[in-house]
Amino acid sequence: MSHWLLKSEPGVFSIDDLARAARKRTFWDGVRNYQARNYMRDGMRRGEQAFFYHSSCAQPGIAGVVEIVAAAVPDPTAFDPNHRHYDPNSDRAKPTWYGIEVRLKNKLARVITLEELKQHDALAGMPLLRRGNRLSVLPVGEDEWDYILALV
DNA sequence: GCCAACGTTGGC
DNA sequence: GCCAACGTTGGC
Numbered sequence: 768m769s770h771w772l773l774k775s776e777p778g779v780f781s782i783d784d785l786a787r788a789a790r791k792r793t794f795w796d797g798v799r800n801y802q803a804r805n806y807m808r809d810g811m812r813r814g815e816q817a818f819f820y821h822s823s824c825a826q827p828g829i830a831g832v833v834e835i836v837a838a839a840v841p842d843p844t845a846f847d848p849n850h851r852h853y854d855p856n857s858d859r860a861k862p863t864w865y866g867i868e869v870r871l872k873n874k875l876a877r878v879i880t881l882e883e884l885k886q887h888d889a890l891a892g893m894p895l896l897r898r899g900n901r902l903s904v905l906p907v908g909e910d911e912w913d914y915i916l917a918l919v
Numbered sequence: 920g921c922c923a924a925c926g927t928t929g930g931c
Numbered sequence: 932g933c934c935a936a937c938g939t940t941g942g943c
Contacts, residue, residue: 774941800926823941881942899924901940 769810770912771817772895773833773869774903782819782830782874791871792836796844797852799864803904808839808865810906816872818907818915820895828880829915837868875919889914 773795775781785793798804811817812835819831841862844852857863884890894905907915 776941802926827942901925903940 768815769812770907770909771806771811771815771835772820772829772905772907773817774820774822774905776823777821777830778824781821782871785819785831785833785869785871786874788871792868794866794868796842796866798842798866798903799852799854800902800904803902804863804865806902806904806906807867811835811838811867813838816912817869818912819871821878822903826878826880828878828883829875830878831874832872832916833869834872835867836870839865839867842866877919879915879918883918884915887914887918 777783780793785791795807798807815835817833817835818829819833821827821830841859842852842864844850845854845857845862845864846859847853848855852864854863881895884893885896890896890911893907893911894900894902895907
């Protein structure tokens, strides 16, 4: 079982938005980066867990844990010309973009901020903390996953 | 708002 | 295939 991290801008979709969603579920659409797509489509399996990370906000950091409740399927927003994430180069017969469905497992008692994560040598190797990383979907090592949960 | 660090695009 | 220009991400 692999572990993951999913970034979302709370101004667009926060962990509280997920908490309020029907059955606390949402389809994770709009990923338009190939490596992130590959992690979702080829890596993520139903039942695995991911950190819900708030990015581009006052307090970037890990806000909660979600469970992948459905493996990747083609992202319908890529086919919708009126959608912000429309991609004219993607077609239904051979979709380029995929999304997964997640369910909120739990919100953390506090946000584990990026600043705090950086202070732990044990986490220095995390892809999230790697210089210049901008991927919105990332793997998290098993040791790092456990370590971070123990920080709460 | 700034800017570093990318990924993508497109001319050649 | 190279690489400059451009767009985006995301911390600060």
